Amino acid sequence: MVQNRKKKTKVKIKRRFVPDHMIYKLSFVFLAFLVMLFVLITIIYNVIHVKGEQYEKRVLSQQTYVSNVIPYRRGEIQDRNGTVFARSEPVYDLIISPKDILYKEESKKTGKKVQKYKELTIQALEEYFGYSKEEIEEIIKERPNSQYYRLAKELEEEVVEAYQEARKKEQEAVNARNKKKKKGEEKEEFINLDNCIYFEMGYRRIYPLKKNASNIIGFSRETASYGLERYYNDKLSGTVGRNYGYFNAEGELERTVKPAIDGYTVVTTLDANVQQRVEKHIKKFQEGKIGSNRTSVVISNPQNGEIYAMASTNSYDLNDPSNLEDYTEREITWLLKSYYKDSEIKAMEEEERQAAALNAVWRNFCVSDAYEPGSTFKPITVSAVLEENLGTDKSTYYCDGSQSFSNWPKPIKCTHVHELLTMGQTIMFSCNDALMQMATKLGAKKFYRYERLFGLGEDTGVDLPDEASGMLLTVDRLTPVDLGVSGFGQSGTVTMMQMVAAFSSIINGGNYYIPHVMKRIVDSNGAIVETYPDEIVKKTVSDKTSQLLKKYLYQTVTDDNATAIGARVKGYEIGGKTGTAEKHPRGNGNYLLSFLGYVGYDKPQVLIYVVIDEPHVEEQAHSGFATEFAAEILKDVLPFLGIYKESELN
Numbered sequence: 001m002v003q004n005r006k007k008k009t010k011v012k013i014k015r016r017f018v019p020d021h022m023i024y025k026l027s028f029v030f031l032a033f034l035v036m037l038f039v040l041i042t043i044i045y046n047v048i049h050v051k052g053e054q055y056e057k058r059v060l061s062q063q064t065y066v067s068n069v070i071p072y073r074r075g076e077i078q079d080r081n082g083t084v085f086a087r088s089e090p091v092y093d094l095i096i097s098p099k100d101i102l103y104k105e106e107s108k109k110t111g112k113k114v115q116k117y118k119e120l121t122i123q124a125l126e127e128y129f130g131y132s133k134e135e136i137e138e139i140i141k142e143r144p145n146s147q148y149y150r151l152a153k154e155l156e157e158e159v160v161e162a163y164q165e166a167r168k169k170e171q172e173a174v175n176a177r178n179k180k181k182k183k184g185e186e187k188e189e190f191i192n193l194d195n196c197i198y199f200e201m202g203y204r205r206i207y208p209l210k211k212n213a214s215n216i217i218g219f220s221r222e223t224a225s226y227g228l229e230r231y232y233n234d235k236l237s238g239t240v241g242r243n244y245g246y247f248n249a250e251g252e253l254e255r256t257v258k259p260a261i262d263g264y265t266v267v268t269t270l271d272a273n274v275q276q277r278v279e280k281h282i283k284k285f286q287e288g289k290i291g292s293n294r295t296s297v298v299i300s301n302p303q304n305g306e307i308y309a310m311a312s313t314n315s316y317d318l319n320d321p322s323n324l325e326d327y328t329e330r331e332i333t334w335l336l337k338s339y340y341k342d343s344e345i346k347a348m349e350e351e352e353r354q355a356a357a358l359n360a361v362w363r364n365f366c367v368s369d370a371y372e373p374g375s376t377f378k379p380i381t382v383s384a385v386l387e388e389n390l391g392t393d394k395s396t397y398y399c400d401g402s403q404s405f406s407n408w409p410k411p412i413k414c415t416h417v418h419e420l421l422t423m424g425q426t427i428m429f430s431c432n433d434a435l436m437q438m439a440t441k442l443g444a445k446k447f448y449r450y451e452r453l454f455g456l457g458e459d460t461g462v463d464l465p466d467e468a469s470g471m472l473l474t475v476d477r478l479t480p481v482d483l484g485v486s487g488f489g490q491s492g493t494v495t496m497m498q499m500v501a502a503f504s505s506i507i508n509g510g511n512y513y514i515p516h517v518m519k520r521i522v523d524s525n526g527a528i529v530e531t532y533p534d535e536i537v538k539k540t541v542s543d544k545t546s547q548l549l550k551k552y553l554y555q556t557v558t559d560d561n562a563t564a565i566g567a568r569v570k571g572y573e574i575g576g577k578t579g580t581a582e583k584h585p586r587g588n589g590n591y592l593l594s595f596l597g598y599v600g601y602d603k604p605q606v607l608i609y610v611v612i613d614e615p616h617v618e619e620q621a622h623s624g625f626a627t628e629f630a631a632e633i634l635k636d637v638l639p640f641l642g643i644y645k646e647s648e649l650n
Contacts, residue, residue: 071202072238073524075263077217077228080519083272085217086229086318088203092160094129094152096121098140100195121196125151128163154204167193207318213275214315215364216268216464216517221321226362228266228517230465235521235530238263262524269306269519269532274299274637278309281633286313290625293334293614296365297633298496302504302598302607304534305513308641312365324357335360338369338613367462370470370493371613374581375430375623376596377489377499379506379549382427384450385438386545393548395423397434405481412436412485427552428562430578432488439487444478447486454502454512454540461514462497463532470494490581500609502540503596506549507575507604510541553577554601564595566627569634571645573601576608576630578623583614590614595626599634605643608634 077086101121104113118140125131129152143149174190181187205220218227225233241260278297285295296312314335317323324332336345336356348356363369385391399418402411414433418425426434439447451457457472472492473482482491497515505512514537521530541549553575557564564578576597583590593612598604610630614620638644 068243070241070243070257070260072240072260073203073262074205074220074238075236075524076265077236078265078267079270079272079275080268081271082267084208085213085268085270085272086205086207089206090157090201091154091204092157092199092201093150094155095198095200096125096136096139096149096151097147097196097198098143098149099145099147101140102144103195116191117193117196120191121193124163124167124193124197128166129155129159154202155199160199209272209276210317210319211315212272212279213270213309213311214318215312215362215366216270216310217318218362218465219318219321227364227464228268231463232266232518232521235266236263264521264523264529266518267520267522268517269301269308270310270517271308271640273640275309275311277636277640278311278633279315281629281636282311282313285629291616292612293337293616294365294611295613295629296496296611298366298500298607298609299633299637300500300504300515300607300609302508302604303513305501305504305515306519306534307515307517308606309637310364310366310517314361314363314365316361321362322358324354324361327357327361332357332360338365364464364466365611366496367464368466368468368495370468370495371592371611372491372581372583373489373494373499374579374592374594375432375489376503376577376579376594377494378427378430378435378487379553379577380450380454380502381435381438381442381447381487382423382552383506383541383545383549384442384447386423386548387450387541388442388446390441391423391438393423397421397423397426397431397437399431399433401433403433403436403484405479405484407479408481412481424548424552424555427549427577428556428559430488430563435487436484437487439483440480442487444475444483447483448472448475448478451492453538454498454505456492456494456498456502460495460497460501463516463518467497468495470498489579496609496611499596500607503598503609504607505540506546507553507598507607509543509546510539511536512538512540550575550601550604553598557597563623564597564627566624567595567597567631567634569599569631569638572599572634572638572643574599574634575601575604576627578627580621580623582621589620591620593620593623593626595623595630597630599638599643606634606638606641 073090074088076084076088078084101118102115103117104115106112107114122133122136125136126133131151139149139151171190174188178187207217207219214227216227218225218229220229220233220236229236239261242258244256244258278299282295282297285291292313294313297309298307299309300307316326327335332353333345336353339360340356345353382391398420399414399416401417402413404411412432414431416429416431418429418431418433421429421431421434425431426438442450451472456470458469459467461467470493473486478486485491501512501515504515513534516532518532520528520532522528554573555575556562556578557567557574557576559565564576567574567576574597576595579592579594579596581592581594583592591614593615595608595610597608599606599608608630610626610633612626612629615622615625
């Protein structure tokens with residue numbers, strides 16, 4: 001049998017030939033790849049394991065500097081001569097970072113991670129800021145991951161500088177010791193605590209003169225603001241800056257600083273010396289034999305409306321405005337009586353009484369309170385009669401002691417039976433009867449028109465907040481009796497600012513100026529930004545009428561039989577008018593006394609207005625209290641205003 005054997009088929013494989021130069025190139029690429037991979041792994045390892053902690057700490061330490069607010073300095077408030085009423089001083093909040101304090105670094109000696117910042121930080125806080133070790137450890141324990149904890153507020157600059165100087169000296173000492181070491185000796189490390197302890201700068205408002213001009217200056221707090229601090233807040237406030245930061249490709253912090261812009265300084269028309277002396281006299285009067293529920297004084301320049309001084313009984317320390325410890329219970333009651341009935345005061349709870357007392361103390365009576373002026377109003381009525389040609393310098397009026405009105409059951413009495421009086425004598429002897437006749441002759445329409453012309457019944461525009469407008473009876477409400485008593489300053493209400501502005505225009509030739517406290521505003525470099533425009537707002541009377549009224553008012557002080565002789569100051573030409581206004585409810589024997597006068601006959605240089613609300617005497621209706629008080633003040637302050645006696649000028 002023949003076996004069939006299969007023949008094996010040989011498959012020939014065709015081999016590709018690779019040139020030697022290609023093998024060399026591939027080997028080189030592969031080797032380069034391995035090298036690059038090794039370098040990459042090394043870099044990653046180095047970043048993560050070697051420098052990672054350093055980078056982490058660096059980032060964390062710089063976080064507080066990224067987009068930080070840079071505070072501005074609030075502008076100063078100064079008197080006309082540069083004396084500072086209000087300024088802002090730098091203060092510092094003490095910040096600690098518990099996380100950085102607890103941060104562990106690898107020891108070069110042992111290779112173990114240790115807390116090298118904690119002990120030194122606690123020592124520094126103990127030594128320079130007075131904290132105990134227990135206090136700091138408790139804070140750290142409660143906030144181990146916090147990088148921002150405000151440990152203290154408003155530290156004085158001297159405290160911070162003392163700490164920083166001590167740390168600087170310590171670093172210099174370490175550097176000096178290291179320089180002395182030989183080559184190869186281990187150098188001492190200075191441990192920087194800047195990440196553990198740092199400071200945030202801010203500003204604190206300071207009032208160097210404390211109570212001086214408190215009702216005018218006011219104060220600026222987060223919850224409340226008063227006076228000039230409030231009125232000129234937009235000028236005094238600056239613009240905050242910012243410290244922006246970001247990390248570049250190299251991990252370095254790049255900073256962009258937008259600096260803060262400081263607020264403007266308000267230079268006032270006030271004279272700090274005059275202001276202090278006025279306040280001294282008010283205090284003396286209140287503590288003397290008389291005293292009052294409230295005594296207020298304004299001194300100004302009638303030629304341009306500048307206010308030199310403005311003060312009331314209710315002064316307070318601007319650095320601690322809520323502190324009433326200087327006030328007795330009796331004094332607080334006197335202040336409250338100006339705004340509340342006795343029954344309302346008695347019904348107040350302690351907290352309510354405290355709040356009411358603070359509002360009364362902070363309130364600026366000279367601006368915010370209205371009252372019946374009494375006879376200081378009479379020059380306005382007389383001016384209107386002269387301007388309307390309803391009377392002349394030679395006109396006469398007969399006073400029989402009272403005036404009757406068809407709509408009133410009883411005659412309205414005058415203080416005396418003056419009999420026949422000239423126009424000037426109606427002012428000199430303060431005759432109510434004559435003034436009622438004048439008001440009646442003017443009629444309701446003309447009388448009301450002149451009230452408004454003199455700025456009554458509306459804000460003067462004085463640059464202080466919370467100005468009152470007072471109250472006038474409109475033409476339709478001016479009944480015959482109301483018109484009559486309005487002629488001598490009873491029925492309508494006014495403010496001290498209104499009377500200052502109106503009276504100034506009467507004695508300065510008829511020029512009405514807005515009373516004001518701001519003289520100019522300057523920037524942080526001293527450049528003038530704004531000045532108060534000393535412009536005439538309107539004309540109230542002719543120069544002829546002004547000259548006659550000055551004569552009448554001068555005679556009211558200089559004539560031995562006139563009503564304002566108590567205002568005389570030897571060596572000075574003084575004119576003025578007294579006021580004795582019976583308060584509501586009539587018949588209770590409560591009066592508001594006043595004197596409104598000027599210094600300098602030809603060109604009045606100084607105006608003074610004194611208001612004494614309910615003097616603490618049995619018989620209150622005595623205008624001499626106000627005139628004598630005004631004389632004492634003028635005698636003291638005039639030299640500080642550069643106004644001297646005639647004998648002293650020769």
